[in-house]
Amino acid sequence: MEEEHIEPPPYIHIETNDFLHRRHKRQKEEDIAVCECQYNLMDPDSACGERCWNVSTNTECTPGYCRCGVYCKNQRFQKCQYARTRLVKTEGRGWGLLAEENIMAGQFVIEYCGEVISWKEAKRRSQAYEDQGLMEAYIIYLNTAESIDATKKGSLARFINHSCQPNCETRKWNVLGEVRVGIFAKQDIPIGMELSYDYNFEWFGGAIVRCLCGAASCSGFLGAKSRGFQEATYLWEDDDDRFSVENIPIYDSTDEEHTSIPKDILLAKNEPITQRSNNSTVQSTENPGIAISNELMAMTVEPLMAGSNELTPMTVEPLMASSNGLTPMTIEPLRAIPMGVDFVENGSTEYGAQYADDVLENSAHRVAKLQNQSSPQSKNHHTELVPVRSKPKFRGGKAKRGLRKQLNVADICDRLSSAVAREEILYCEEVKKQATAEIDSLYDEIRPAIEEHERDSQDNVSTSLAEKWIEASCCKYKAEFDLSAAIIKNMASTPLRGKEDVIPGERNGLLYLQNGT
Numbered sequence: 001m002e003e004e005h006i007e008p009p010p011y012i013h014i015e016t017n018d019f020l021h022r023r024h025k026r027q028k029e030e031d032i033a034v035c036e037c038q039y040n041l042m043d044p045d046s047a048c049g050e051r052c053w054n055v056s057t058n059t060e061c062t063p064g065y066c067r068c069g070v071y072c073k074n075q076r077f078q079k080c081q082y083a084r085t086r087l088v089k090t091e092g093r094g095w096g097l098l099a100e101e102n103i104m105a106g107q108f109v110i111e112y113c114g115e116v117i118s119w120k121e122a123k124r125r126s127q128a129y130e131d132q133g134l135m136e137a138y139i140i141y142l143n144t145a146e147s148i149d150a151t152k153k154g155s156l157a158r159f160i161n162h163s164c165q166p167n168c169e170t171r172k173w174n175v176l177g178e179v180r181v182g183i184f185a186k187q188d189i190p191i192g193m194e195l196s197y198d199y200n201f202e203w204f205g206g207a208i209v210r211c212l213c214g215a216a217s218c219s220g221f222l223g224a225k226s227r228g229f230q231e232a233t234y235l236w237e238d239d240d241d242r243f244s245v246e247n248i249p250i251y252d253s254t255d256e257e258h259t260s261i262p263k264d265i266l267l268a269k270n271e272p273i274t275q276r277s278n279n280s281t282v283q284s285t286e287n288p289g290i291a292i293s294n295e296l297m298a299m300t301v302e303p304l305m306a307g308s309n310e311l312t313p314m315t316v317e318p319l320m321a322s323s324n325g326l327t328p329m330t331i332e333p334l335r336a337i338p339m340g341v342d343f344v345e346n347g348s349t350e351y352g353a354q355y356a357d358d359v360l361e362n363s364a365h366r367v368a369k370l371q372n373q374s375s376p377q378s379k380n381h382h383t384e385l386v387p388v389r390s391k392p393k394f395r396g397g398k399a400k401r402g403l404r405k406q407l408n409v410a411d412i413c414d415r416l417s418s419a420v421a422r423e424e425i426l427y428c429e430e431v432k433k434q435a436t437a438e439i440d441s442l443y444d445e446i447r448p449a450i451e452e453h454e455r456d457s458q459d460n461v462s463t464s465l466a467e468k469w470i471e472a473s474c475c476k477y478k479a480e481f482d483l484s485a486a487i488i489k490n491m492a493s494t495p496l497r498g499k500e501d502v503i504p505g506e507r508n509g510l511l512y513l514q515n516g517t
């Protein structure tokens with residue numbers, strides 16, 4: 001093995017994010033969340049463990065404010081309390097990171113650090129890196145307005161490879177007023193195993209890379225669910241030839257030897273750049289031997305509702321009709337699934353706070369009517385859905401924004417038999433969540449400015465902040481619209497299934513594979 005002779009291409013190692021387009025936020029005293037924990041020598045869990053309010057809201061305790069003082073266990077990002085890891089050369093996937101100790105499920109592994117840049121800059125850089133022939137992409141989403149670029153500066157987390165069946169996941173934490181991204185173990189990880197997470201929702205894009213994770217559930221390409229990938233491959237257009245990417249240049253990471261970071265973007269050292277080698281020092285996280293099969297067939301879909309409001313049943317060809325023996329089926333039109341209501345497991349339905357009572361009344365009436373009208377097939381799916389009104393609870397202005405009509409995406413996904421359809425909806429939901437989180441964090445920024453303005457009515461709220469707010473609002477509305485559109489499209493154009501058809505182990509319409517299954 002050449003392990004001792006080769007090194008990864010140079011980069012600048014950092015352990016906290018570097019802010020390029022703005023200053024690090026200063027946490028205001030009134031914004032500091034102080035938990036109720038008090039350290040008790042006899043109970044080690046008393047010092048900000050699972051029961052800590054801050055832990056349950058993914059917020060780190062602020063030193064000097066937490067009563068547990070030095071015993072506080074909820075400052076892991078701040079104290080860089082990382083798991084022990086080791087860099088290794090993998091087969092075909094460049095460098096990777098291994099667990100160098102046994103890691104427990106839920107454990108904080110490492111922070112994904114890099115340069116915090118605006119979304120516009122991320123787009124510009126991503127294109128520039130691609131133009132420079134950089135095959136490894138290190139930009140991930142932080143929120144709808146910002147990204148983290150670990151290309152030139154970063155922590156060891158930049159070496160964690162993607163897997164479609166990963167043992168880690170990313171989680172966002174609030175640390176001293178800033179959002180930071182951590183890699184957390186999804187399961188117990190034994191010493192020596194390669195760490196991986198699913199890039200999909202974080203992936204900024206870049207060259208299209210064939211995924212070599214080897215998982216049985218492999219989606220074929222890195223970030224196949226990412227917006228960048230979908231835009232590049234025109235997934236939802238015309239004949240809906242999703243995943244038919246023959247015309248797009250695909251970078252297969254085993255195809256060629258290549259330099260990782262072009263010399264002109266290196267900041268750390270001016271050393272010769274390490275060539276990618278096919279020598280392997282580790283095995284892939286899962287089944288490295290499994291050949292990648294990505295034979296998804298294009299699906300034929302009749303035009304959506306043919307431009308009329310008449311809701312008539314439509315014929316849909318199933319996905320992969322030739323391989324799984326499914327035959328074309330007739331599905332009920334969308335009316336069988338009333339939108340704008342939240343289907344709850346026990347049959348109750350919650351409406352959003354913004355609906356006036358008469359709207360609620362009408363909706364309830366309509367839902368009940370539709371249920372009576374629906375065919376036996378749709379009855380089978382939806383007869384248990386009974387709308388009930390729940391009074392909105394307003395507590396302060398901020399909560400109001402959160403109380404919009406909610407869709408129960410998990411329930412909707414459970415009704416869809418097409419994995420691709422479910423994935424699209426889950427992707428849109430994730431984007432919507434990020435857009436919501438972004439506007440929530442902006443609210444915290446804009447609120448003090450507004451209050452200040454109201455108090456002494458002198459200064460205006462800064463234009464840039466107001467613009468940011470408007471932009472974030474637009475993003476959020478767009479994300480909500482995209483989610484609704486994805487649901488409508490997929491419910492109307494892909495086969496539905498009954499609750500009884502949901503496979504054990506399935507959640508949100510996705511099957512979660514256990515290790516070794």
Ligand SMILES: C[S@@+](CC[C@H](N)C(=O)[O-])C[C@H]1O[C@@H](n2cnc3c(N)ncnc32)[C@H](O)[C@@H]1O
Pocket residue numbers: 092093094095096135136137138158159160161162163209210211212213222253
């Ligand atoms: C964040 S970097 C990960 C570290 C990278 N392997 C390195 O050597 O620096 C992401 C890049 O690693 C490669 N990569 C990560 N996961 C992969 C996978 N499952 N299959 C193929 N290539 C992968 C791709 O080139 C991708 O652009």
